Amino acid sequence: MLQRKALRMPTSRPTPTFRPDHPESVFTYGAPQLKFGVGAADEIGFDLSRTGAERVLVITDAGVAATGHPQRVADQMTRFGIEASVFDGAHVEPTDESLQMAVDWARAHGPWDAIVAVGGGTSIDTAKAVNLLTSNPGELMDYVNKPVGGGRDPVNPLHPLVAVPTTTGTGAESTTICVLDVLSLKVKTGISHVRLRPTLAVVDPSLTRTQPSGVTAAAGMDILCHALESYTARPYTSYERKQPEQRVPYCGANPIADMWAEKALSLLAGSFRRAVRDGEDEEVRGEMAMAATFAGMGFGNAGVHIPHANAYPIAGRVKDFHPEDYPADHPMIPHGMSVSLTAPEAFRFTFDASPDRHRRAAQLLDPHAEEPDDAAEFLPAVLTALMRDIGIPDGIGAVGYGEGDIGDLVEGTLKQQRLLATAPKQVTGEDLEGIFRRSITLW
Ligand SMILES: NC(=O)c1ccc[n+]([C@@H]2O[C@H](COP(=O)([O-])OP(=O)(O)OC[C@H]3O[C@@H](n4cnc5c(N)ncnc54)[C@H](O)[C@@H]3O)[C@@H](O)[C@H]2O)c1
Ligand SMILES: [Zn+2]
Known part of the structure; x- marks a missing residue:
């Protein structure tokens, strides 16, 4: 089930460590009031x-x-x-x-x-x-x-x-x-x-029972990427200490956001494939609603990084893709789908910034998967196996992009500096080019 990609990434530069002179010692947490349940x-x-x-x-x-x-x-x-x-x-x-x-x-x-x-x-x-x-x-x-x-x-x-x-x-x-x-x-x-x-x-999970299977798959990949990106985000302590007026809602990975992300991953492990297969299953719909809420509370405070930054140009430059179960009146690449298409390669790239977190995330998402010899392959492999099972396209090639589009896509991502600033290592245009190129066909 867990296949290795034939293409190997070029050697990446050593991970720069973020060593601020005056490390941040404060993180923040905000959330709306919540009423949850059928x-x-x-x-x-x-x-x-x-x-x-x-x-x-x-x-x-x-x-x-x-x-x-x-x-x-x-x-x-x-x-x-x-x-x-x-x-x-x-x-x-x-x-x-x-x-x-x-x-x-x-x-x-x-x-x-x-x-x-x-x-x-x-x-x-x-x-x-x-x-x-x-x-x-x-x-x-x-x-x-x-x-x-x-x-x-x-x-x-x-x-x-x-x-x-x-x-x-x-x-x-x-x-x-x-x-x-x-x-x-x-x-x-x-x-x-x-x-x-x-x-x-x-x-109220009962409202999600009518959510079509294609929407459940794409939106579920959004939950998953929220959890994975906030869990692997640059830690809040790696930033320079902010003044009170400089604080922003996204403050980097922190213990409270980590907790929500880990729990969201475990819920997805049990329910995601089942929810796409059988939308009538109330228990599974409840667990997916819980996972979405948890991941939202996590990334809404920690932030997201490369897969979401890449999703902006992937969705924004859509040519003629019409996904199943979405309105047919305009071409679109749904948000969750555009986020997921470069995620395996993005996490292969960020692996060396926090190997333990990447491995832990893979274990939570698929407790039965065996860790490959090369641990950097673990999370990408678990992700692509899931994407295949729930019918997500096999890369940006399948939604209309080829080699000739990579320059524009990279340019679009580089405009998302607010998101790239949350990445756990510095990411250059060249790095992004590699991520997009290897994401044309994921399997
Ligand atoms: N503000 C944020 O924090 C944030 C975070 C991530 C994504 N987004 C944005 O959210 C949008 C995507 O939202 P989404 O993935 O929730 O999907 P959506 O709201 O775009 O809905 C997708 C499709 O599913 C249909 N649908 C939704 N619920 C249904 C139900 N219960 N029964 C039947 N049909 C249903 C809708 O009519 C629509 O056709 C994008 O614009 C994305 O950029 C916002
Ligand atoms: Zn999202």
């Missing part, structure tokens, strides 16, 4: 009525709307005297244009006292942008991270935001970011600010 989504009307909310906007996309979950959530709010409107126009994998459309709609039909997102990362991120721009002045691009946008900070508090995930993946219900595609520039980027974090995460 039936949790039935209590949102009650919970919102306690906040005094009278007009609530429910944000979702057409696919999730078709399951009836968002309307059911809206209906139980009416029982508490809350007027709830459903906006089902979120665009799967939001763009600047789709977010602008949602913001325009919300501004035209507001004001709102609270916002509820029912859906995957698409709906939750759309709700974050709507929340920001219905409570603060200015336009979308003012707030998008520099250098693409103005990197402006909100001046006003945001509305309460309840995030109700219907996929088992992004952890967006816990995080402080909103991801979007800027269409004219062909780049994926984000808005990142601590006030974007939802006030309450309501994780």
